[in-house]
Amino acid sequence: MAERAWCVVVPHHARGARLARHRLAGELAPIASPELLADAVAVVAELVGNAIRHAQSLPGEVIRVAWRIRAEGNRQRLEVRVTDGGAGEPPRPREVGIDSIDGRGLAIVAALADAWGVERDGLGQSVWARLSGVRPAEAEQHHDVPEEFRQTLSG
Template identity: 70%
Template sequence: MTMVVAERAWCLVVPHHARGARLARHRLAAELAGAVNSALLTDVIVVAAELVGNAVRHADPLPGGVIRVSWRLAPGAVADVVEVRVTDGGAGSSVPRPREVGMDATGGRGLSIVAALADGWGVDRDGLGQSVWARLSTAAD
């Protein structure tokens, strides 16, 4: 007998403040614990924290002084896929991209970390702002 698990999605609104990343990490961990293997969960939490941190440092908030964090789990027979999306008010005309930083730099590695952990990532813009998303997967347990 084959069991099919439906796709699941969550959305969380956090303050446009450093504590927003902590709130997102805790909620992700609570919702995805047991649903994906621990390696994927760890990577998803790191990526979400980096994306929220970047939104706080480099972008305007959405109306109400918030950032929207959403994630979607698509379980599969071969691999589980989690997509994380962080939506903010945008940062003018600049498009988020990884930066090259020196060994002694104390910041600037966020999107490089995201790119290293994710299967893919990108930026979508609409009339409300911008979303930076990352898709991660790993073989199911």
């Protein structure tokens, strides 16, 4: 597998996170290991959710979500990037109590990713994460998309 890349634009509201998860799962399911797919879906959900809750949108009330995957030997490397209009302060993990309802998003990203970070440019702010996993055997690459991700992107 050569490097493959995707970029989607989703609404800057709760539906945007669902749309991003479904699109990512649909594109990666045929080529990524189940473990890498599950981690990638969780990371994108957290990053898009954070962009919706804590940052401004890009022009047009949208968020840009991009990812690329490539094989390196028997490993797969995946980078995901969520770009929004930026927030007052750069994102950083928070310390939260055991009873806290939220605030764990970037801690989850840090736990699942090999590395993550924040970049600012003329477009806005991007939070990226790099993940890796064992490259699935050819026979295992054609697993079904989980039922929860089979819904259409229209609604």
